[in-house]
Structures are given as structure tokens and as C-alpha cells.
Amino acid sequence: MGMDIRLARIDDRLIHGQVATAWSKLTGINRIIVVSDEVANDQLRKFLLKEAAPPGIKSNVVTVAKMLEVAHNTLFNTQKVMLLFTNPQDVVTLVKGGIPIRSVNIGGMSFSMGKRMITNFVSVNDQDLDALLYLQAQGIEVEIRKVPADRKIYLKDILEKEGSHS
Template structure:
């Protein structure tokens, strides 16, 4: 049996919003958005708000990181999965847990105290940089880009 049909994994600290729910989902042809985040998996109100921006043809699932690791391999081949995580540590935990992440789109990582801004939408600290380097060692393609029409660049070139 082949692995799950993960079209793309995206880091976006906003998780599902217009850009993710419409632009990326349509571009990829995804019919399922899986949000892997421990906090949101327990927050039905936030889930309902995020579901409002998804087209009717796209389903959503909100799983903890561990549940994602446990169930992603049971996905039907018909499920064209767009996997969304909040930060690079979550992406690394999933990859190290056996989730087949080959391509990682880095969309949004907001600035906060102690982080340096490396693009208009991405700020990182030493912990983030170490996680990106580890993902690179695991042969994950690291593509920084906000929307599909932008030209992506390897985030390691900016660190």
C-alpha cells in the first residue's frame, strides 16, 4: 500500500484562513485539509471559524500531532491532503513521527520577541533554524512562499 496522498504541508501560524482555505486549496486540488495542532484539535469554536473559509467541496480534520502520526497512513488514496501546521517544530515532530512530508511550504511565522525577520511574513529564532536544518537533513524541500504565484525560495538561503 502506498502512503497518504499529501499534496503539500504548509507552516502558517494562522492555520486556515482565506489564503490557505481558498488560494492554496484550489491551486493544489485538495479535497481535505488536515490541521495538525494540539491546541486547535481541542477548540471547536476555532475549528468552526476556520471551516467557514473552506469551499463546500473541501473537508477538514483537526488532529493533535500524535493523532496525525497515528492515522495519516490510513487515509484513502482519494483523499488529496493539504496538511497545515502552526510552526516548524510541529512539522519536524510529524516528519520524525513518520508522516511523509517531502515538501514543506513556509508561509507565515509571525514576528515575536527574540525572533529575526527573514522575509515579510517569516521570522525565526535559533530553535526554528535548528528545526529547519534538521528537516533539510531529512531531505524535506523547504520552500518559502506566501501564495502559489510567488517564486519560492529555499529558506536555508535566508538563515
């Protein structure tokens, strides 16, 4: 059976007010797992993220390899999980490793050098885009929403619009 993944979300802010309240209520989760090598190796960030989880929701911060290792552990059979990522490449690694992710929500990917904005809160570089397109090609829904009340914006629609303007 394995864990019940209720939400896979890419948001470089990870656990913050919106995630903690709106998404956890909507999805009925009881555990948040941050999957990030960078964060798992940063003790301060790891501690702060664990403190940020809403009451009654357990949180863990693990490396990508650790997530692949524990994903099918029977200990997780009763867990309703939100997976949080800082980038789409880590999602691809889990999908290729056999973790059943059906939909990916993008909540925010901040702008930095070498990235281009595709919405006012999502910026991607070529590697991000390749990873997102890979997920889409696997039949995984890739949608963009900060909070559940927002209208779903599908990545494919944004890319089609962009393509028609080039």
C-alpha cells in the first residue's frame, strides 16, 4: 500500500503560513515531508521547518535518497502525506524511483539569475522546465496555485501561450 500522497508541492519557501493552514486542511494530511538534500543538510533550516508545522501534523526533513528508501515502508501505511520540494528535479528523481505522484502543485519558485518568469510567482531555468515537461510527459498533472482557493493554472497552458507569442 505505502503512504497516501495527498499533495506533492514545489515551493522554495517550503512550510509557511499558506502551506500550514490552507493546504493541510484541504488535503487532510497528518504528515509533511520536506524532500531536499540541501535543507536536510542544514540543521538550522531543518529545525525551523519542524517548528513551522501546524499543530497535530508531524513533519520530517529528508534527503531525496532517504525518501526513496523509506517511501514504501509499512510504517507510512496510515500516513496522509504532503511532500514538499524546492525544485522539480527532486520530484523527477522520486517518480523515476517508483513513488506514485499523480499531480504536482507549484506554489512558488523564486526568480534568480538564469531563470525566466512564467507567472508572477514561478520562475524556471532550462533544467526546471525539462523536469516539469518530463513529469507532464509521464501523465502527471502539473498545476500552479499558491493557495487552494486560486484557480488552477496548468503548465501546459502557460507554455502553449508562450509558444504562440514567440
